[in-house]
Amino acid sequence: QVQLVESGGGLVQAGGSLRLSCAASGSIFSFNTMGWYRQAPGKQRELVATITSNSNTSYADSVKGRFTISRDDAKNTVYLQMNSLKPADTAVYYCNAPLRVGGLFSWGQGTQVTVSS
Numbered sequence: 001q002v003q004l005v006e007s008g009g010g011l012v013q014a015g016g017s018l019r020l021s022c023a024a025s026g027s028i029f030s031f032n033t034m035g036w037y038r039q040a041p042g043k044q045r046e047l048v049a050t051i052t053s054n055s056n057t058s059y060a061d062s063v064k065g066r067f068t069i070s071r072d073d074a075k076n077t078v079y080l081q082m083n084s085l086k087p088a089d090t091a092v093y094y095c096n097a098p099l100r101v102g103g104l105f106s107w108g109q110g111t112q113v114t115v116s117s
Contacts, residue, residue, distance in 0.1 A: 009111030022095030
């Protein structure tokens, strides 16, 4: 059973940057497309970035040009570099391998990102 541990969140002013990390316990990670999700209070969890096993990336329109997803399969870790942060980016951020509905692995605890105006 793969376990996911997200870290790197925090409180930052608008315009600032954060780098999130997601460490997976199992090597199966390297064979899967991975994604970063976020869930703001009172809203559904949304997928904001994905990276395939050969590092092709895609982004939600709301973060395109500001966020960069990357992966290090040797470390079983996926990253999310977030620049030019906005208050609307405030949410709990999670990683997982996307399915049509939900994620392939059990959800981790997430990491809180709070952007102040």
